[in-house]
Amino acid sequence: MNNKTNYEYLLSDLSSLKGVGTKTKNLLKKKNINNLFDLLWKLPKSYTDRSLSSKIKELKIGEIQTVTIIPQKYNFPRIRKLPNRVLCSDETGEIDCIFFNSYEGYIKKILPLGKEITVSGKIGHFKNKYQITNPKYVSEDSSLIKQTHNKYSLTEGISEKIYNKILNQIINNLPVFNEWHSKSILSKFKNISWNSSIKELHKPENIGNYKSNFYQRLAFDEIFSTFLVNSEIRKKIRKIKKKNKVINFNKQNSIIDKLNFSLTDDQQKSLNEINKDLSSPNKMFRLLQGDVGSGKTIVSLLAAINTINSGFQVAFMAPTEILARQHFTLAKKLFPKNINIALISGKSEYKVKKEILQRLENNKIDIIFGTHAIFQKKVIFKKLGLIIIDEQHKFGVNQRKKLSDKGGSNCDVLLMTATPIPRTLTMTIYGDMDISIIREKPKNRKPIKTYSKLEVKIEDVLKFIKKEINLGNQIFWVCPLIEESKKLDHSSAVKKYEYLESKFPNQVCLLHGKTEVDEKNEILNNFLNNKFKILVSTTIIEVGIDFPNANTIIIENANKFGLSQLHQLRGRVGRGDKDSTCILMFKSNLSENAKKRIKILKDTNDGFLISEEDMKLRGFGDILGFKQSGVKNFKLADPIHNSDLFILAEKEMRRIENSNEDIGKFKPLIKLYDRADIINDIA
Structure with a gap:
């Protein structure tokens, strides 16, 4: 290596190493090792x-x-x-x-x-x-x-000797970088350099030494690189100038007065934050995060009507058609008759779709609801002013960036999620966005009572269900996802459906992973319209759909799920003003860990508290919906064990932002941690 300050050496192809031919290179790629830098994070196990x-x-x-x-x-x-x-x-x-x-x-x-x-x-x-x-x-x-x-944990075909030889080449040629951190930050890690930290990391005597200065410093670098990128994205979005919306508070309040409930303090605070962004000359890029049933949808619809009243169009995207239709129905009920509302559906005829697209392009539609199809290239808006996306946790940073560019400079972006996540994860996953949080539940929502029951006591559960059906209520019965096998999942749901159908003839319907989309929508609509009393389902029952008449949920093999997922499933009931019940069923006596989870669920309906406890018990990679989030790609940093480093990184990031410090010195850090595709123009 000629230039030992050049980070590009570490990002070079594996074939630049002695002894790495096509065969070895392909074997390493199986382990997701694509360049020299990747090799440094495969740590020795013994x-x-x-x-x-x-x-x-x-x-x-x-x-x-x-x-x-x-x-x-x-x-x-x-x-x-x-x-x-x-x-x-x-x-x-x-x-x-x-x-x-x-x-x-x-x-x-x-x-x-x-x-x-x-x-x-x-x-x-x-x-x-x-x-x-x-x-x-x-x-x-x-x-x-x-x-x-x-x-090391080796790919078959690579011996320990060859692997050590390859790795030692890199360690012996490690670039010596100019330090990118401030003296204050370095002092927290006893002034150890990045180069020395990597060398220490691979010494046999340091295996598993997670509390060491070198390990902590490298974990901090990883966290901080993410924060730097998020900060740059925020800055870029804030620089985009737009025509500000003019909020008509009289029209907004006339809709609020129509509601049969008062907005909670959190709803009002979130609405104020969104309105401030809408009326600002800078583009909004905000996440509205709320617990299950906390009332995010009404806040987003109020933001939509304020945008429409300011002369702009709104696009509202939901993950499924039935959820899009539910939002569409609520908007029709709340919005004045002069507001043009449309729903674009997979079932819509070609002629109807064509007409909707023409009306959109001619500004004859004020707000359109649909799934991801509403962002296809052929969908053209005349004057799009706000994009709302419900349940967006599958959107990574890059996808969000493209989305914010989609509507042009005058278009604000509001993303929503009903998945409460711990603060360290929020800082990392959504650090590129401004965040509004709704923790409170509406006053008319009663807490869901949670019970645990051994499966052998199923007769007690059936008696309880019979009583609820006689009172006119409906029931969800969730069958377990066994080792993520659709085949087993499907058969367990079918068996339970047959069993319950024998007990409650003509009152049970079934939904599972193999159900076709059209049939699924029909089943859910039939259940919504009270044609069936019990819906047997796998975990595919939708997040966010309101079934006000369903007040009981039974979850089988509840120990197979994490706390956050149990809380999300529990949130399918308690959407109305009735007393609601969640029964967690188990095959045998519970482990100590399972007992802890049940106690937490019984003690609280607060999804944010539950997500914190879930992360402590199961690890951050298993928190619902975040296996694809990118946080899983951290090599060393862990939101549970390194929460102090996340807070330190946030504090340092704020200092840099407030002092307008040039981030050019962090270029190697950003490039090394594979964020270069997001920020390409750092000096």
């Missing part, structure tokens, strides 16, 4: 100590040991299946080096007769003589072998 040399008479059978010997005699049998053998010795005894599938020339090269050679491998014993079979570590230079060798 090590083999080959540093101590033994005499032959001291060797221990079954252990990996290092011995210096002199080859005395070759034995190359003519029968191909028999191994090649080299008799070796030292002053204390004899040992055979055994080779299967190795050529005579190779053996003579590595074990020349009469020369002192150091060999390391697992010691065996055969016919009263020590032996080493296929030794991988053989050299005249004992210093190359008498070392501690790291052991």
Whole structure:
């Protein structure tokens, strides 16, 4: 490497390394190792100590040991299946080096007769003589072998020896960067540099040393690079000038007065924040995050009507057609008759779709509801002023960035999610956005009572259901997702449907992963219209859909789910003003961990508190909906164990933003952590 301050060395192709050909490169890619930098984060899981040399008479059978010997005699049998053998010795005894599938020339090269050679491998014993079979570590230079060798989780086809050789090349050529952190930040990690931290990370004696300065410093770099990118995106979006909306509060309040409930303080606060953004000359890029049933939809519809009254169009996207239709129906009920409202559906006829698209383009539609199809290229708006996206947790940073560009400079963006997540995750996943949070539930919402029940007590549950049906209520019965197998999932739901149908004839309907979209919508609509009393379903029942008449949910094999998912499923009921119940069923006595989860669910209906506890119990990668979030791609940082580093990074980011500090010095950090596609113009 010519320029040791050049981060591009670490981002170069694997084939730039000695000993890495096409085969090895492809094997490493299977482990998601695409460049030199990626290799640095495959940490050693243990090590083999080959540093101590033994005499032959001291060797221990079954252990990996290092011995210096002199080859005395070759034995190359003519029968191909028999191994090649080299008799070796030292002053204390004899040992055979055994080779299967190795050529005579190779053996003579590595074990020349009469020369002192150091060999390391697992010691065996055969016919009263020590032996080493296929030794991988053989050299005249004992210093190359008498070392501690790291052991890694390897792809099949790459030996420990080759892997160490490849990695040592990178570590020996590590660039020395100019320090990008302030003295204040560096002092938190005892002033250790990035370069030294990487070297320490790969030393055998440091395996698992997560509290060390070098580990903490590298985890901080990872977190901070994400915060830097998010900050730059926020800055870029805020620089976009737009025509501000003029909020007509009289018209807004006339709709609020129509509601049969008062807005909570959190709803009002969030609405004020959104209105402030809408009426600002800067583009809005905001997330509205709320707990299950906290009333995000009404806030978003009020933002929509304020945008429409200011002379702009609104696009409202939902993840499913039935949820889009639910929002459409609510808007028709709330909005004045002069507001033109449309729904674009997969079931709409071509002629109807064509007419809707023409009306949109001619500004004859004020607000359109639909799924992701409303953002296709052929959908053209005359004067789009606000994009609202419901349940957007599958949108990563790049997708959000493209979305904010879609509507042009005059278009504000409001994303919504009903998935409460811990603060450290919010800072990381949504750091590119402004955030409004609704924690309170509407005053008319009664807390859902949660019970746990052994499966053998199913008769008690059936009696309870019968009583609820007689009172005119409806029930969700959720079957477990067993090892994420659609086949098993499907059969368990079908069996439960058949069982319940025998108990409650003509009152049960079934929904599972194999149900076609049209049939699924029909089933949900029938349930919504009270044609059935029990809906047996897998976990595909929609987030956000209101079934006001459903007040009971039974969740089978509840220990298969995390807290956050149980809370989300529980949120399918309690949408009306009735007393609601969630029954968690189990096959056998609960583990201590499962008991903790049940206690938390019984004690609180606060999704934010539940998500914090869930993360502590299960790890951040399992929090509902965030397996695809990108946080899972952190190499070292962990929102649970490194929460202090997240807070430190946030504080440092605010300092840099407030002082307008040039972030050019962070260019290597941003580029190394693979964020270059988002910020390409850093000086």
